[in-house]
Amino acid sequence: MKNFFRKVAFGLKPEEKAPSDPLTWAQKQVETIPELNWKGKYIYSEKEMRKYWITQRVEENTTLRKKYKNDPKGLEIAERQLENDTGGKFWQNNEISIRHAEGVRSNNPVLAKLWYFWGNHFTISETQRLHQYSTGAYQREFIRANMDKTFETMVYEATVAWPMMMHLDNKDNIGPKSKSGKEEWRRREKEPATLNENHARELMELHTISPEGGYTQEDVQELAKIMTGWRPKWTKKKDHGHDVSFDSEIHEPGKKRVLGKDYKRGKEGIKLAIKDLVNHPSCREFIATKLCTYLITDKPTKEMITPIIKAWEQFDGHLPEVHKAAIKVAFEYNDKYEKFQNPENWWLQTINMSGATYAYPIPEKKIDKFELGYLVSQELREPDWLLESIGYHPYRSKQPNGYSDLSNDWMSTELIIRRLMYAKKAFHKYKIKDQIDDTIHEKIIRTNFDNPDKILKIVSRAKSNEEKHMILFNLPEVLRA
Amino acid sequence: MKISRRDFLKGSATTLFLAGFNLPALAAASKKKNLVVIMLRGGMDGLCAVPVIGDKNFEKRRKNILIENTIKLNSDFALHPRLKGFNECWKENTGSIIHATSIPYTQRSHFEGQNLMETGGRVAYQEKTGWVGRAMKLAKLQGDGLALSLPMPLLLRGVPKNNNYFPASGSLPRKETLDLLRSVYAESSEDELLEMMDFIKKRKDEQMMSGTTGHGKRKNKNLAKQAAVYLRKADGPRVAVFEVNGFDTHAAQGGVDGTHTKCLVEMDDIIKNLKENLKEAYNDTIILTVTEFGRTIKQNGGNGTEHGYGTAIFMAGGLLKKSQVYTDWPGLKRKEMHEGRDLNATIDARSVYASAMSSVFDLDFKRIQKDVFWGEDLQNLSDKLFKV
Numbered sequence: 001m002k003n004f005f006r007k008v009a010f011g012l013k014p015e016e017k018a019p020s021d022p023l024t025w026a027q028k029q030v031e032t033i034p035e036l037n038w039k040g041k042y043i044y045s046e047k048e049m050r051k052y053w054i055t056q057r058v059e060e061n062t063t064l065r066k067k068y069k070n071d072p073k074g075l076e077i078a079e080r081q082l083e084n085d086t087g088g089k090f091w092q093n094n095e096i097s098i099r100h101a102e103g104v105r106s107n108n109p110v111l112a113k114l115w116y117f118w119g120n121h122f123t124i125s126e127t128q129r130l131h132q133y134s135t136g137a138y139q140r141e142f143i144r145a146n147m148d149k150t151f152e153t154m155v156y157e158a159t160v161a162w163p164m165m166m167h168l169d170n171k172d173n174i175g176p177k178s179k180s181g182k183e184e185w186r187r188r189e190k191e192p193a194t195l196n197e198n199h200a201r202e203l204m205e206l207h208t209i210s211p212e213g214g215y216t217q218e219d220v221q222e223l224a225k226i227m228t229g230w231r232p233k234w235t236k237k238k239d240h241g242h243d244v245s246f247d248s249e250i251h252e253p254g255k256k257r258v259l260g261k262d263y264k265r266g267k268e269g270i271k272l273a274i275k276d277l278v279n280h281p282s283c284r285e286f287i288a289t290k291l292c293t294y295l296i297t298d299k300p301t302k303e304m305i306t307p308i309i310k311a312w313e314q315f316d317g318h319l320p321e322v323h324k325a326a327i328k329v330a331f332e333y334n335d336k337y338e339k340f341q342n343p344e345n346w347w348l349q350t351i352n353m354s355g356a357t358y359a360y361p362i363p364e365k366k367i368d369k370f371e372l373g374y375l376v377s378q379e380l381r382e383p384d385w386l387l388e389s390i391g392y393h394p395y396r397s398k399q400p401n402g403y404s405d406l407s408n409d410w411m412s413t414e415l416i417i418r419r420l421m422y423a424k425k426a427f428h429k430y431k432i433k434d435q436i437d438d439t440i441h442e443k444i445i446r447t448n449f450d451n452p453d454k455i456l457k458i459v460s461r462a463k464s465n466e467e468k469h470m471i472l473f474n475l476p477e478v479l480r481a
Numbered sequence: 482m483k484i485s486r487r488d489f490l491k492g493s494a495t496t497l498f499l500a501g502f503n504l505p506a507l508a509a510a511s512k513k514k515n516l517v518v519i520m521l522r523g524g525m526d527g528l529c530a531v532p533v534i535g536d537k538n539f540e541k542r543r544k545n546i547l548i549e550n551t552i553k554l555n556s557d558f559a560l561h562p563r564l565k566g567f568n569e570c571w572k573e574n575t576g577s578i579i580h581a582t583s584i585p586y587t588q589r590s591h592f593e594g595q596n597l598m599e600t601g602g603r604v605a606y607q608e609k610t611g612w613v614g615r616a617m618k619l620a621k622l623q624g625d626g627l628a629l630s631l632p633m634p635l636l637l638r639g640v641p642k643n644n645n646y647f648p649a650s651g652s653l654p655r656k657e658t659l660d661l662l663r664s665v666y667a668e669s670s671e672d673e674l675l676e677m678m679d680f681i682k683k684r685k686d687e688q689m690m691s692g693t694t695g696h697g698k699r700k701n702k703n704l705a706k707q708a709a710v711y712l713r714k715a716d717g718p719r720v721a722v723f724e725v726n727g728f729d730t731h732a733a734q735g736g737v738d739g740t741h742t743k744c745l746v747e748m749d750d751i752i753k754n755l756k757e758n759l760k761e762a763y764n765d766t767i768i769l770t771v772t773e774f775g776r777t778i779k780q781n782g783g784n785g786t787e788h789g790y791g792t793a794i795f796m797a798g799g800l801l802k803k804s805q806v807y808t809d810w811p812g813l814k815r816k817e818m819h820e821g822r823d824l825n826a827t828i829d830a831r832s833v834y835a836s837a838m839s840s841v842f843d844l845d846f847k848r849i850q851k852d853v854f855w856g857e858d859l860q861n862l863s864d865k866l867f868k869v
Contacts, residue, residue, distance in 0.1 A: 065732035065783035070545075072733045072740050127592055169590070198593070198605075205606070389649055391632040399596060399635075401606060411673050412633050413680040414645040420658075420681075421649050458665055467658050474662055476669050 002450050004334045006481035007295060008327055009109035010345070010352040014443035023331045029110040030323040033148045036140070037106035038098040040364035042091075046137040046162065049091065050241035053133040056086040058240070088132045089376045089384070092395055095136025096383035097361035099394070103348040104360070111147065113345065114323055117294050118143045119394055122158040122207060123402035124167045131395035134163040139394070151287065151317040152278045155207055156271060159199075162232055162244050168199035168400065171231040173224055175252025193250070200224035204277065206401055213282035219259055225252040226269040278317055284309045291326040293405045297337040304329050338480035340407030343390040346419065349481070350426045350473045353444050359429050390418045419474055427469035441468045449477065514800065515712045515759075515766040516841045517721045518613060518636060519751055521744070522595060523728030525772040526786060527793030528824060529741050530561050531578050531806070538813045542779040546734050546786075548742075554578070558806045562737060563746050566753025570797040571804045575763075577866065579794040579833050580808035583774060583826035587819065589788035591729065594773025599635040601831055601854055612834060613720060614639025615853045620842040624676070627711055627718035629704040634722055636771075642673075644680050644718060646707060648689050648698045653681070701725060702750035709758030712766070719841075723751055728772065732783035752797050764799030767837050767867070771830065777822050778813060791824035794833055800840055800868050807866060832860040840867040 001022070005012050008026050012018060019025035036043065059082050068075035083089060102112035119139040124130050142161045146154040158164055165171055173196035175181050181193030200223040204215050229251030233242040246267040256263045261276060263269045277283060288308035292300035311325035341349060351360050362380065370380060387393040391410070397403055404410075427435070434440055441459055446452045455477060462468040472478060532548060533539055534557055540547060551559035552568055558580065560568060570576030586597045593605035601612030611634065617626060618640040626643035628634055637643050653659075659682050666674040688698070688707060697703055701723060711717045727744045734741045748770065756763050775792030791811070811817050811825035819825045831854055838853070839846040839861070846861040863869055 061731070065785070069733060069782075069784040070735075072735050072738065075733045125592070198590075202606070389631075399592075399606065401609075408641065409633065409638075411677060412628075412643065412645050413677050413684075414628075414631055414647050414649070416674070416677045417653070417681055417684070418649055420654050420662075421651050424651070424654070458661075461661055463657065467655070470654055470658055471661060471665075475665060476671050476674065479674075 001334065002448055003338070003481055004331060006341075006349055006353075006448070006478075007330055007334060007339065009113055010103055010349040011481075012447045013352060014355045014440065014447055016447060018447070023328065026110045026327045026331070027324045029108040030114065030147070030327070031320050033111070033145060034106070034108060036098060037101045038364065040094070040098070041368045042094050043098065043140075044137060046134060046141050047243070049133050049137045050162065052086040052088075052091070053129065054241040056082060056088060056129060056133070084375060085373050086133075087372050088129070089381060090370060090372070091133055092131065092136065093362075093376070093380050093383045094367055095139075095395070096387060097367060098136070098140070100348060100351075100361045100383070104352045109352070110327065115139070115144045115147065116344065116394065117291070118147065118154070120397070120402040121290065122154075122164070123397050123400050124163050124395070125398060125400050125402075126396040128166060130163050130167055131393075134166075135395035138163040147319055147323075149319060150278075151283075151312075151319055151322070152275055154319065155203075155278055156274050158207070159203060159270070159274065160230060160244050162241070165199070165231055165244050168202055169196045170199040170227055171234075172196040173199065173228050173231070174250045175225060175228040177254070178228065178252055179249045181250070181252075195221060195224045195228065195252075197221060197224045200227050202400055203227075203274075208274075208277040208286070209280045209282040210286040212286060213259070213277075213280055215259060222256040222258045223273060225256045226258065226263055226273050228252045229267070230270060284312045284317075287322070288312065288326070290405070291322075292329065294339075295326060295330045296333055296339055298339075298406050298408075304333060340410060340480050342403065342405070342410060343392040343415065343418070344387060344394065346473075346479065347386070347390060347422060347426075349478070350423060351429075353448055353473075354426060354430065354469075355434065355440070355444075359431075360426075386422070390422060391415050416474075419479070420470055423470045423473040424466060426473070427466045435465060438465065440465065441472060444472065512765050513715060513719060513762075514841045514843075515719050515721070515762065516613070516838065517708070517712070517723070517755060517766060517768040517798075519723045519725060519748055519768065519770045519795075520595075520598070520634065520636065521728055521748060521770055521772040522724060522726045523591060523730075523744070523772075524594070524774045524776055524788055525728045525744075525748075525770070525792055526730070526734070526741055526776040526789075527580060527791065528775070528778065529734070529786075530564065530745055530795070531580060531793050532559050532561075533557060533810075533813070534559050536813055539778060544780070545784050546736055546739065546780050548737055550737070554806055557810070561742065561745055563742055564749045566749040566756065567795060567797060570752065570756060574804045575797055575799055575801050576804050577796040577801050578806045578808075579796070579828060579830070579866075580806055581791045581811050581824055581826055582794055582808075582828040582830045582833065583791050584771075584830045585826075586774065587790055589774060589790075591773055591788070596635070598771045598773050598830075601834070603857075609635075610639030611636035612831070612853055613637055613722065613838070614643075616838045616842060616844065616849055617720060619848060619852050620844050622719060622842065625719040627708060627721045629701075629708055629721060630724045634724070637720070637722055642676060644711075646688070646704065646711070650689075652689055653684055653686050656682075701747050702754050705751040705754035706758050709755050709760075709762075712755075713759055713762045725751070729788075730776075730785050731781065731787065732785040734780070734785045748795070752795070756797065766798040767800045767841050768795075768797040769833070769837055770795045771834070775824055778818065778824060779822065789823035790819040791826040794830060796833075796837070796866070802865065802867055807862075828862075829857075829859055831857070832862055833866065835859050836862040836866055839863050840869070 004022050064078050124135045142157045146157055174193040176193045197220050201220045229246045232244050253265050288305040289300050292304045308325045311321045315321035445455050449455050459468050459472050462471045548561055550562050553559050567576050584598050586594050596605045599611045600608035602608040614637045624642035626637045628645040631647040663678040708721045725747045730741045775789040776786035777789045809827040811827050815821050835849045850859050
């Protein structure tokens with residue numbers, strides 16, 4: 001049963017008392033969205049973060065390129081300084097610390113684990129430097145903040161959010177028959193207006209109904225037409241990080257037909273299309289399956305998925321109810337199924353179970369001392385480096401489909417070596433008094449396992465406390481939850 | 482430019498009768514054969530690496546970034562002078578270029594392009610496995626892939642139990658720790674973890690990244706040395722995959738010392754170090770490159786180039802038929818270019834990859850075409866490019 005605390009959260013701290021009613025304990029955490037645990041000064045909005053992004057992009061793409069066009073070395077140096085000035089290597093570390101504080105310091109680790117799920121569902125992959133400036137804020141503002149609303153609201157907000165529009169190129173999605181599409185200069189300058197289907201396809205494939213929804217290429221194109229017009233407002237044909245708005249001059253006129261339903265031209269199209277997509281049976285099934293895959297097993301059964309779909313239907317996709325249903329299923333199948341934990345969740349579980357005296361995440365007072373323009377210290381860069389090393393950087397997924405939830409994808413030699421190395425690293429985040437405390441592992445094990453004696457016996461074969469840490473956090477019982 | 486498209490087609494006609502011969506079953510190879518794929522991310526400029534000789538259209542459009550003192554390969558093409566490793570292969574008759582080629586993708590997004598260069602498909606993000614992984618599965622090569630990057634590249638996905646090497650900092654756990662964990666995995670029937678542990682136990686501490694000099698171990702040239710050690714072994718992997726980043730040079734692409742050159746040299750160092758360290762196993766190896774697209778012929782205002790279409794593939798190894806620049810050259814006049822700006826692609830890069838895999842995995846080309854590339858219209862180039 002104690003397994004459940006690792007399944008839906010990150011286990012218990014050595015001194016923590018197991019909640020007497022685990023199901024209620026977990027479900028209560030997803031009812032509301034409390035303030036972030038992080039008390040540092042750098043919690044900027046996505047819009048504020050765009051300022052740094054713009055400076056970086058405009059300077060590197062225009063000013064510096066012109067200035068150093070015959071001087072690659074000079075360009076390199078100038079680019080490095082520019083990155084320091086805009087905090088290009090700082091923000092991600094700050095954001096990861098905010099993110100991880102929710103997992104290991106807050107009173108709502110279950111909510112945090114689901115937040116990570118949704119962040120990955122609405123992935124902003126590593127492109128256009130968005131990961132350096134925007135993705136962290138995006139995940140706070142458009143994902144976490146909508147976890148107490150309906151799925152429909154979350155999809156809409158995530159879709160028209162500036163980082164997503166940039167990421168999936170809807171900025172380049174221009175109606176060929178729109179007013180702008182017919183303008184003379186396009187012929188003259190050979191810049192015809194064309195649809196960009198990228199975002200429309202992902203809205204269906206990744207974010208809502210999945211290929212199971214049975215859409216055709218024509219449906220993708222029609223949805224792309226509905227989405228024309230939505231983009232950051234441009235000035236002088238450049239993207240300067242302005243807010244996303246609807247520009248009717250580039251919107252494709254006429255009605256569009258997606259999955260057999262007609263949509264009129266105009267701004268409302270996208271909202272109506274999303275409403276229909278999230279109410280498509282394939283959407284409920286897709287999300288319910290994904291939630292079970294994340295929490296319970298690589299191969300969810302129909303019996304697991306059904307109660308989640310029922311809750312969805314009953315509460316019109318209200319996410320707290322969907323989450324509660326998923327948690328309940330995880331609770332019911334707790335003893336029968338174990339899920340291989342992805343690298344980030346494994347790391348947070350290692351940290352959390354090790355105890356509260358940990359120097360992780362980096363404390364606010366250290367991060368707040370950082371000033372833009374300066375080199376980011378090794379210590380402050382650790383979160384970024386760590387997540388990249390263990391193969392799960394939540395802002396640097398290579399593709400818009402995010403990271404896999406399947407154990408196969410985490411079973412690689414190098415990734416298992418990393419878990420050994422980082423279990424050791426985790427041990428050295430202990431204060432000395434904990435490092436030499438020979439009872440610490442027994443405490444961890446007794447608090448977190450139903451069969452402590454068996455695990456204790458294995459771990460006691462290790463020669464040192466450091467080695468105990470490496471063995472314990474790489475036992476099959478700990479790799480899975 | 483003296484050559485026209487027709488000349489090349491004539492030249493290749495003589496071997497056509499061989500196609501369709503001896504098709505269903507290829508003899509099982511007695512020797513272990515290796516495939517190494519180097520992924521060039523960002524769009525490799527085929528015309529910077531392998532420029533055409535004497536084309537006024539080309540020289541005019543690239544005044545400031547033209548590569549000088551190139552190495553003449555034949556009457557029509559030259560090699561970037563810094564690609565010394567490849568040049569050695571060329572001189573030994575084990576280096577080839579496929580020019581004016583590309584995956585069938587013309588949209589100029591790195592993102593989609595890189596996805597497609599790995600999946601081998603036509604619709605971005607549709608496929609979740611890579612063309613190498615699928616072919617390995619077809620050849621029943623489980624546990625024979627080695628990725629020199631983290632995490633497992635899409636290219637290799639589709640077959641389980643691939644190994645990877647991309648050293649972490651710090652030192653490996655003590656042997657006793659590994660033994661202890663191994664025995665626990667064995668007792669709890671954790672077969673996959675057990676296999677990983679066996680891979681890890683063969684790992685040596687000096688292969689880890691440690692100390693101040695250790696960071697160099699994640700450099701591609703050093704990864705290549707290590708990969709060669711693994712590939713050389715009879716029971717070692719048969720497929721290795723590398724990544725070189727940074728080809729996206731919109732500015733200061735530069736000439737012979739520019740940013741694009743730096744990336745090409747990184748690629749060249751992989752080839753050079755593989756060749757030197759594979760030793761005799763080099764004779765049974767094909768090394769080849771993939772990239773998402775080429776770059777515009779015309780330089781931009783910042784002495785860089787924009788995203789283009791047609792590019793080149795580098796190949797090296799003893800399984801190559803001979804050193805050659807294999808191309809169906811489309812020409813560089815405006816009307817010959819793709820959308821009036823890019824080198825056209827006249828050879829589907831996947832034809833080259835399917836042919837290479839047919840040779841190295843001893844699989845019938847048609848099976849690869851059908852099961853790896855969904856029966857797409859690909860050309861069997863095996864007898865033109867590889868020893869059959």
